[in-house]
Amino acid sequence: DFNGAVNHDETWGLFANDTITLGAFTVIPGLRYDHFALTDDSQVSPSLGATWLYSDTTLFRAMAARGFKRPYIMDGAGNPDLKPKDYLYQIGAETTACPLARFKFSLFEHRLQDRWYNDSNWITHNGSDAKRYGYELEAATEPWRNLSARTSFTWVYSEYDQGRDNDDQYT
Numbered sequence: 141d142f143n144g145a146v147n148h149d150e151t152w153g154l155f156a157n158d159t160i161t162l163g164a165f166t167v168i169p170g171l172r173y174d175h176f177a178l179t180d181d182s183q184v185s186p187s188l189g190a191t192w193l194y195s196d197t198t199l200f201r202a203m204a205a206r207g208f209k210r211p212y213i214m215d216g217a218g219n220p221d222l223k224p225k226d227y228l229y230q231i232g233a234e235t236t237a238c239p240l241a242r243f244k245f246s247l248f249e250h251r252l253q254d255r256w257y258n259d260s261n262w263i264t265h266n267g268s269d270a271k272r273y274g275y276e277l278e279a280a281t282e283p284w285r286n287l288s289a290r291t292s293f294t295w296v297y298s299e300y301d302q303g304r305d306n307d308d309q310y311t
Contacts, residue, residue: 150177157187164193170205183225197237203230227251232276244278268301 157170168189175182187205194200207226232246250273254266274296281289297308 166191198233198235200233225253240282242280246276249273271299272296
């Protein structure tokens, strides 16, 4: 025990999901239960995904989920009240309509409520909200003689309520 901090890490979770196909539509509901000893917290996180097979070569997809970021053992020390929540939304499409290639496109938004910050004693606390959004592009060739090419691009813009400057990143 160091200043009342939890000195062990115990994390466990249970999850269930299913895939339900109804013709060209597929629905993927999910539910996850997590327990975190560092924050003495439990959380239920639902998710829901769906796809629509528009044609033999084109698929549309959407997903929404809620989650919880598990603190690192040193981050949780001394603070059992960390309760950040993540919300993720994504839509996209994939196609092989162009001969010998596959293309993927996704738009996403990731909302973080009560994101963490460290005080001068390196104790982690709940803080302000943040939002990240952006897109991903991917292209790949069909294999030819065990050789293929792939490229991708991701752009992310981060907005913070306080404490950090907004920024964009790309890969």
